Amino acid sequence: MKQSRINLFWLIVFGCTLPLGVVLSTHLARRSFERVKLRGQTIRVKGYAEQAIESDRAHWSAEITRRHADRTEAYNRLRADREKLLRFLNEKGFDHNDVSMAPVQIGELIRRDEKGNRTNEIEYYKVSQRFSIASNDVRKVAGVARDAAGLISEGINLEADSPQYLYTGMNDLKLEMLGRATMNARDRADRLVSASDNTLGTLRSASQGVFQITPAYSNEVSNSGYNDTRSIDKKIRAVVTMEYEIR
Numbered sequence: 001m002k003q004s005r006i007n008l009f010w011l012i013v014f015g016c017t018l019p020l021g022v023v024l025s026t027h028l029a030r031r032s033f034e035r036v037k038l039r040g041q042t043i044r045v046k047g048y049a050e051q052a053i054e055s056d057r058a059h060w061s062a063e064i065t066r067r068h069a070d071r072t073e074a075y076n077r078l079r080a081d082r083e084k085l086l087r088f089l090n091e092k093g094f095d096h097n098d099v100s101m102a103p104v105q106i107g108e109l110i111r112r113d114e115k116g117n118r119t120n121e122i123e124y125y126k127v128s129q130r131f132s133i134a135s136n137d138v139r140k141v142a143g144v145a146r147d148a149a150g151l152i153s154e155g156i157n158l159e160a161d162s163p164q165y166l167y168t169g170m171n172d173l174k175l176e177m178l179g180r181a182t183m184n185a186r187d188r189a190d191r192l193v194s195a196s197d198n199t200l201g202t203l204r205s206a207s208q209g210v211f212q213i214t215p216a217y218s219n220e221v222s223n224s225g226y227n228d229t230r231s232i233d234k235k236i237r238a239v240v241t242m243e244y245e246i247r
Helices: 002-038 071-091 138-154 170-194
Strands: 042-054 057-068 099-101 105-112 118-135 158-160 164-166 200-208 212-215 233-246
Touching: 042 170, 057 071, 057 138, 071 099, 071 105, 071 118, 071 138, 118 138, 138 158, 170 200, 170 233
Parallel strands: none
Antiparallel strands: 042 233, 057 118, 057 158, 057 164, 099 118, 105 118, 200 233, 212 233
8 A cells, every 4th residue: 555655646746747847848949949940040230330520621612703795894893803702711711822713704695686586796794703712620611601691792793602511531430430330240140149049150241331421410311322511510320231150
């Protein structure tokens, strides 16, 4: 009787632990299968790097124009406007050597009759001249472009372009940011793979995405790359795509 009770006890213990053993072995088998399944496959991730930059070079250009029925008078008036313009730039800290002046352009507007047909009469001559300034003093160029509208009140016909703000160290910065973006991609891939009890293997492929240079607080992007030249303060973003083997 005593031996029967002992056998019954172990039978009960075995019956209770059997389901637990089945669950545990199933879990271990599944984890082992997952590891085997992942090995030899690859993981593709994107890496990012961002940095704020400040433009260190500025360009600004504009054109002055005069129209008159007499060509000589049109040119004389243009010359007077040019002197006013150069005085304005000098007051802003730019001497004549800082200003690039293009050759004077002369055009003619032919009069048309009441039917819209061209005649042999010249209605007026149009003379124009473009000028530009470039400087590493970005703020000074920005100030000139902003205040140039005051020349219009002096009777000068001025058509100004928007100033362009550039960063001259972009090539070196791009190389640095590619390295940082690559490290970011490696870290992302490592975190993802290590969560499944695997490790990263060799690098299978790597590709560089487009660089986005946007205003400092903008989220503008373009598939072909965005290159902002309107803002002094900018943000540059580099993207890379990396593919690693899983082992």
